[in-house]
Amino acid sequence: xxxxxxxxxxxxxxxxxxxxxxxxxxxxxxxxxxxxxxxxxxxxxxxxxxxxxxxxxxxxxxxxxxxxxxxxxxxxxxxxxxxxxxxxxxxxxxxxxxxxxxxxxxxxxxxxxxxxxxxxxxxxxxxxxxxxxxxxxxxxxxxxxxxxxxxxxxxxxxxxxxxxxxxxxxxxxxxxxxxxxxxxxxxxxxxxxxxxxxxxxxxxxxxxxxxxxxxxxxxxxxxxxxxxxxxxxxxxxxxxxxxxxxxxxxxxxxxxxxxxxxxxxxxxxxxxxxxxxxxxxxxxxxxxxxxxxxxxxxxxxxxxxx
Amino acid sequence: xxxxxxxxxxxxxxxxxxxxxxxxxxxxxxxxxxxxxxxxxxxxxxxxxxxxxxxxxxxxxxxxxxxxxxxxxxxxxxxxxxxxxxxxxxxxxxxxxxxxxxxxxxxxxxxxxxxxxxxxxxxxxxxxxxxxxxxxxxxxxxxxxxxxxxxxxxxxxxxxxxxxxxxxxxxxxxxxxxxxxxxxxxxxxxxxxxxxxxxxxxxxxxxxxxxxxxxxxxxxxxxxxxxxxxxxxxxxxxxxxxxxxxxxxxxxxxxxxxxxxxxxxxxxxxxxxxxxxxxxxxxxxxxxxxxxxxxxxxxxxxxxxx
Numbered sequence: 001x002x003x004x005x006x007x008x009x010x011x012x013x014x015x016x017x018x019x020x021x022x023x024x025x026x027x028x029x030x031x032x033x034x035x036x037x038x039x040x041x042x043x044x045x046x047x048x049x050x051x052x053x054x055x056x057x058x059x060x061x062x063x064x065x066x067x068x069x070x071x072x073x074x075x076x077x078x079x080x081x082x083x084x085x086x087x088x089x090x091x092x093x094x095x096x097x098x099x100x101x102x103x104x105x106x107x108x109x110x111x112x113x114x115x116x117x118x119x120x121x122x123x124x125x126x127x128x129x130x131x132x133x134x135x136x137x138x139x140x141x142x143x144x145x146x147x148x149x150x151x152x153x154x155x156x157x158x159x160x161x162x163x164x165x166x167x168x169x170x171x172x173x174x175x176x177x178x179x180x181x182x183x184x185x186x187x188x189x190x191x192x193x194x195x196x197x198x199x200x201x202x203x204x205x206x207x208x209x210x211x212x213x214x215x216x217x218x219x220x221x222x223x224x225x226x227x228x229x230x231x232x233x234x235x236x237x238x239x240x241x242x243x244x245x246x247x248x249x250x251x252x253x254x255x256x257x258x259x260x261x262x263x264x265x266x267x268x269x270x271x272x273x274x275x276x277x278x279x280x281x282x283x284x285x286x287x288x289x290x291x292x293x294x295x296x297x298x299x300x301x302x303x304x305x306x
Numbered sequence: 307x308x309x310x311x312x313x314x315x316x317x318x319x320x321x322x323x324x325x326x327x328x329x330x331x332x333x334x335x336x337x338x339x340x341x342x343x344x345x346x347x348x349x350x351x352x353x354x355x356x357x358x359x360x361x362x363x364x365x366x367x368x369x370x371x372x373x374x375x376x377x378x379x380x381x382x383x384x385x386x387x388x389x390x391x392x393x394x395x396x397x398x399x400x401x402x403x404x405x406x407x408x409x410x411x412x413x414x415x416x417x418x419x420x421x422x423x424x425x426x427x428x429x430x431x432x433x434x435x436x437x438x439x440x441x442x443x444x445x446x447x448x449x450x451x452x453x454x455x456x457x458x459x460x461x462x463x464x465x466x467x468x469x470x471x472x473x474x475x476x477x478x479x480x481x482x483x484x485x486x487x488x489x490x491x492x493x494x495x496x497x498x499x500x501x502x503x504x505x506x507x508x509x510x511x512x513x514x515x516x517x518x519x520x521x522x523x524x525x526x527x528x529x530x531x532x533x534x535x536x537x538x539x540x541x542x543x544x545x546x547x548x549x550x551x552x553x554x555x556x557x558x559x560x561x562x563x564x565x566x567x568x569x570x571x572x573x574x575x576x577x578x579x580x581x582x583x584x585x586x587x588x589x590x591x592x593x594x595x596x597x598x599x600x601x602x603x604x605x606x607x608x609x610x611x612x
Binding site: 002030036076080100125126127144145147156174183184185187188190191192194195196197198199200201202203204205206208211213214215216217218219221222223224225226227228229230231233234236237238240241244247248250251253254257258261262265267268270273274277278279280281283284285286287290292293294 | 363372383413431432433435450451453480489490491493494495497498499500501502503504505506507508509510511512514515517519520521522523524525526527528529530531532533534535536537539540542543544546547550553554556557559560561563564567568571572574575578580582583584585586587589590591592593596
């Protein structure tokens with residue numbers, strides 16, 4: 001049994017941090033939750049929603065006396081934040097983060113972590129297209145994977161404690177090294193997001209099809225792309241800039257493959273298209289069997305619409 | 307007031323046709339529903355579900371005496387089907403279809419339509435990733451657009467009647483010419499589907515990321531692509547082969563745009579990325595305001611999961 005945390009500092013009060021707070025309450029955790037965010041507006045909103053016990057003005061104040069510090073800011077802001085809080089971290093505390101890119105975070109944050117403080121990066125594979133302190137909800141992590149970045153140097157007790165914490169929030173916890181994490185996420189998340197952003201941008205740019213038509217007739221497939229492409233712009237800018245190599249590698253593969261399919265369309269190779277589409281259908285079945293999506297048609301959206 | 311149809315022939319008994327039958331029953335239509343499908347297995351399945359009054363073995367039998375004939379087969383099969391049923395169509399009947407491509411269908415079907423029979427092509431912008439006679443449900447068309455292809459030559463009474471029919475099934479009805487339809491759908495549906503198929507194919511092909519990882523960690527964005535890429539392979543093969551020009555045009559624009567974003571990533575142009583992602587976010591808001599999607603986070607999927 002690992003001891004629960006007594007005081008958790010949430011730095012950054014967006015979708016992930018607010019959902020963590022709600023999920024902690026749901027789990028009956030008694031830890032004091034201290035929150036802070038860079039903008040006074042965000043702090044005021046978070047205070048209104050009321051998911052923190054205390055909201056303070058600076059990260060230095062937030063981390064004082066905390067045994068768990070969660071960096072929940074865009075990936076590009078992690079390094080400077082770590083430098084700022086480092087002198088104020090309590091001995092024995094665990095610092096973790098929730099950034100979507102791990103190699104960059106490790107490189108930027110690790111050098112600032114003082115002796116006697118444990119840094120265990122993490123990434124919850126959960127999110128919605130909404131952002132900000134009002135967007136959080138307790139169920140966000142339920143049955144979703146939380147990836148922790150650990151190696152032989154990681155303190156086993158600190159790791160057990162953080163793992164138990166995330167399990168209590170509803171997540172399934174797995175371990176991975178930072179490089180492999182960034183490649184896997186480039187495939188399952190970063191490249192798909194860039195592609196969705198691109199397609200939505202193309203639709204918006206078309207002179208011969210009106211915006212009104214694109215919006216009105218979006219139910220034919222496009223709207224699923226717009227949901228992805230509605231995600232937080234700052235967060236995603238940072239993801240692409242900090243996971244550049246893996247994202248560009250996957251996009252290169254994607255373009256190759258897209259050209260092969262375009263060629264099949266141009267030359268009328270129906271067999272190639274049919275075989276390709278049959279293969280991709282099987283992957284969907286795997287995801288449903290793994291419990292990572294619902295089998296309800298259209299995500300259950302159609303049935304609940306009326 | 308246009309007279310309701312007395313006998314409706316559904317040729318092809320997949321998702322769309324079975325949903326039409328369920329929606330007709332829900333609307334209290336008294337028309338006799340006669341169905342047929344090419345494969346005996348499909349006919350047997352449809353008989354088991356029981357959404358037709360009669361199931362017959364051939365399209366010739368199905369159309370006899372029907373005042374509405376619905377061609378609900380893959381786009382590539384429409385021409386041969388029209389040729390086969392032409393001599394058996396009742397005078398004054400309306401023939402429509404539900405294909406995703408319109409110019410090709412008009413070109414293939416029109417020449418076979420006898421004098422005194424009305425051909426009014428149509429396309430319901432509704433669907434799910436499921437297919438077959440068991441996948442239909444009455445709510446599929448609710449609040450979704452149904453596009454009818456009509457011009458000055460179209461009989462106004464026949465058009466009113468078909469429009470009223472689709473309105474009663476729950477749809478919003480709009481008119482469009484075939485070429486413009488194919489371009490709009492290339493943007494909102496055909497290109498997005500090809501892109502989703504491609505991305506899922508790339509993930510499946512990656513040697514350095516296992517299938518298990520792709521499936522397990524799909525919730526980070528990828529699973530929305532797999533839903534789209536799980537759609538019926540035959541239907542989609544035909545869509546791409548018959549809407550070749552518009553699809554290739556949009557894919558060309560998409561590739562251009564993707565290269566511009568890749569370049570911004572490579573050169574570290576964060577401002578360009580941020581501006582782009584901010585613009586695409588606004589389109590999502592338009593779609594929600596137009597009632598074509600839910601604002602619930604993650605399509606409401608997360609909340610109903612547990």
